[in-house]
Amino acid sequence: MIMEEARFHGRGGQGAVTAAEILAVAAGLQDKHSQAFPFFGVERRGAPVMSFCRIDSKPVRIHQQVYEPGYIIILDASLINANITKGLKQGGKAIVNTKKTKEELASQLGLAPANVFVVDATGIALKNLGRPIVNTAMLGAFSKVTGIVELDSVKKAVQQRFPAKLAETNVKAVEDCFNQVK
Amino acid sequence: MTETIEGSAAVAHVVRNCEPDVVACYPITPSTHIAEDLAKMYANGEIKKYITVESEFSAISAIMGASAAGGRSFSTTSSQGLALMHEAIFAAAGLRLSPVMCVANRALSAPLNIWNDHEDTIAERDSGWLQIYCETNQETVDAIPQAFKVAESAYIPAMVCMDGFYLTHAVEQIDVPKTEMIRSYLPKFKPFARLDPENPVSIGAYAFPADYQNFREDLHRDLIASKAKVRKAHDEMAKLTGRSYGDGLLEQYRMEDADYIFMGLGSVMGTAKEAVDRMRAKGEKVGALRVRCFRPFPGEELAKALAGKKSVAVFEKDYSLGASAPMYAELVEALYQKPEAPVLSSFVGGLGGKDMTVENVESLLAKIKDAKRHSEWV
Numbered sequence: 001m002i003m004e005e006a007r008f009h010g011r012g013g014q015g016a017v018t019a020a021e022i023l024a025v026a027a028g029l030q031d032k033h034s035q036a037f038p039f040f041g042v043e044r045r046g047a048p049v050m051s052f053c054r055i056d057s058k059p060v061r062i063h064q065q066v067y068e069p070g071y072i073i074i075l076d077a078s079l080i081n082a083n084i085t086k087g088l089k090q091g092g093k094a095i096v097n098t099k100k101t102k103e104e105l106a107s108q109l110g111l112a113p114a115n116v117f118v119v120d121a122t123g124i125a126l127k128n129l130g131r132p133i134v135n136t137a138m139l140g141a142f143s144k145v146t147g148i149v150e151l152d153s154v155k156k157a158v159q160q161r162f163p164a165k166l167a168e169t170n171v172k173a174v175e176d177c178f179n180q181v182k
Numbered sequence: 183m184t185e186t187i188e189g190s191a192a193v194a195h196v197v198r199n200c201e202p203d204v205v206a207c208y209p210i211t212p213s214t215h216i217a218e219d220l221a222k223m224y225a226n227g228e229i230k231k232y233i234t235v236e237s238e239f240s241a242i243s244a245i246m247g248a249s250a251a252g253g254r255s256f257s258t259t260s261s262q263g264l265a266l267m268h269e270a271i272f273a274a275a276g277l278r279l280s281p282v283m284c285v286a287n288r289a290l291s292a293p294l295n296i297w298n299d300h301e302d303t304i305a306e307r308d309s310g311w312l313q314i315y316c317e318t319n320q321e322t323v324d325a326i327p328q329a330f331k332v333a334e335s336a337y338i339p340a341m342v343c344m345d346g347f348y349l350t351h352a353v354e355q356i357d358v359p360k361t362e363m364i365r366s367y368l369p370k371f372k373p374f375a376r377l378d379p380e381n382p383v384s385i386g387a388y389a390f391p392a393d394y395q396n397f398r399e400d401l402h403r404d405l406i407a408s409k410a411k412v413r414k415a416h417d418e419m420a421k422l423t424g425r426s427y428g429d430g431l432l433e434q435y436r437m438e439d440a441d442y443i444f445m446g447l448g449s450v451m452g453t454a455k456e457a458v459d460r461m462r463a464k465g466e467k468v469g470a471l472r473v474r475c476f477r478p479f480p481g482e483e484l485a486k487a488l489a490g491k492k493s494v495a496v497f498e499k500d501y502s503l504g505a506s507a508p509m510y511a512e513l514v515e516a517l518y519q520k521p522e523a524p525v526l527s528s529f530v531g532g533l534g535g536k537d538m539t540v541e542n543v544e545s546l547l548a549k550i551k552d553a554k555r556h557s558e559w560v
Contacts, residue, residue: 021188021353028186028355036353059355061318061452063348064539 015135140177194219203253206244212346252376275310297535440469457543481516
């Protein structure tokens with residue numbers, strides 16, 4: 001396989017870093033090589049955070065940020081500005097947590113509707129977790145849209161990360177996002 | 183068997199598996215997760231003693247005391263934390279103690295910055311400690327048992343340097359050496375002298391002018407001689423794990439017929455290997471040379487590795503302000519009046535997390551093809 005690169009956009013406290021880490025674990029469960037790491041401005045709740053995940057069939061040896069992702073995952077649509085799609089590969093896909101339609105987001109992001117995927121992850125998180133933490137849920141959407149990691153791997157990675165009860169509600173959020181992403 | 187875990191977590195696991203007698207840490211980004219994970223292990227009864235100290239100065243003091251009492255001791259820190267330890271860092275080496283410290287490399291203030299470069303550990307290069315710079319998390323977890331082995335047999339403290347965030351916060355596939363393997367590899371620490379209330383001795387007594395310099399010269403000579411121990415510790419572990427990192431001192435990548443070489447420390451060298459492969463695919467005769475062991479400095483080994491090459495780009499994430507780049511200056515000294523020495527260029531970059539990409543490495547290798555001497559901040 002050619003190395004896949006994903007970039008997560010969120011705010012401090014929303015779990016963008018954890019999302020990239022769980023994705024790396026999920027890839028590892030499929031005997032792939034992966035590398036997840038964060039980049040942020042200040043270590044504060046609410047501040048914009050980026051995190052990266054690389055997935056490859058061979059060991060990842062580069063240690064640099066992701067500049068040309070094949071996928072961007074936007075946990076918080078209020079972060080959308082002219083720079084958010086920067087470097088996104090030709091034909092690259094954006095997965096957005098929003099109540100808006102695919103077409104509305106496509107126009108906001110300046111991308112073709114075919115490359116934009118939307119899901120109300122906040123609603124799903126509130127229903128399942130009782131809190132608007134969407135990071136795990138969005139990995140369900142990532143699995144459905146990209147097929148790079150299987151739903152089962154994401155669920156197993158979530159179960160490894162959290163204590164049993166918390167894992168259970170997060171897995172439900174993952175499944176809901178997998179089923180509802182459009 | 184590999185598992186997908188964070189570099190910091192992997193370091194904490196391997197430290198626990200080395201069965202230290204005393205761990206003492208004061209958390210500072212980006213080394214914090216190592217300190218936190220070790221504290222959790224202590225709470226779970228997996229580590230004999232973990233001291234929650236009130237500053238980095240106390241952390242280094244505690245592990246020095248533990249080492250002087252004959253205990254295997256460990257700490258971790260970064261940047262300002264290491265700088266606060268500075269006074270005791272020199273004393274730890276002068277006292278011929280054997281603690282190991284994992285430094286998560288980070289820029290020094292000011293301005294405040296939490297990201298990676300090598301200013302913090304390079305500022306301690308004159309202290310008498312061993313310094314191993316790791317390219318990957320796998321190498322870091324393999325280097326820690328090696329560091330204990332060298333430190334405890336050479337009576338020289340050791341720093342294992344891992345790049346902050348690029349390694350500490352990277353979640354990837356890592357095989358952490360298990361306790362059984364480490365037991366077969368790393369003998370118990372039995373120093374020739376130790377603090378013992380039953381048999382009192384004095385360690386670190388006053389030295390008059392007639393003696394002081396002799397102690398310092400001894401330390402220097404022993405540090406240079408420890409190159410053989412670094413290689414041996416590396417080779418012995420390579421036999422157990424199947425993983426090797428050059429000869430333990432230097433790692434040469436596609437150097438055999440190369441004319442133009444990119445030389446550096448740490449995680450950027452993985453990026454450099456990718457750049458070398460891309461340029462080789464276009465027929466360019468380029469290679470990469472990684473200095474794994476910076477202290478003791480492998481000057482003779484570098485002169486041999488670089489003999490006959492046309493030009494070298496020495497890349498460093500540090501600088502001796504008001505002078506030049508430290509590794510570059512030391513390489514110049516090592517190659518002075520040597521036959522077949524290449525042209526040496528100095529490039530300083532990556533300070534405070536300024537990202538160094540494959541394309542950046544390629545452009546430096548392209549730049550030195552004129553075989554002229556460059557000196558630039560990039």
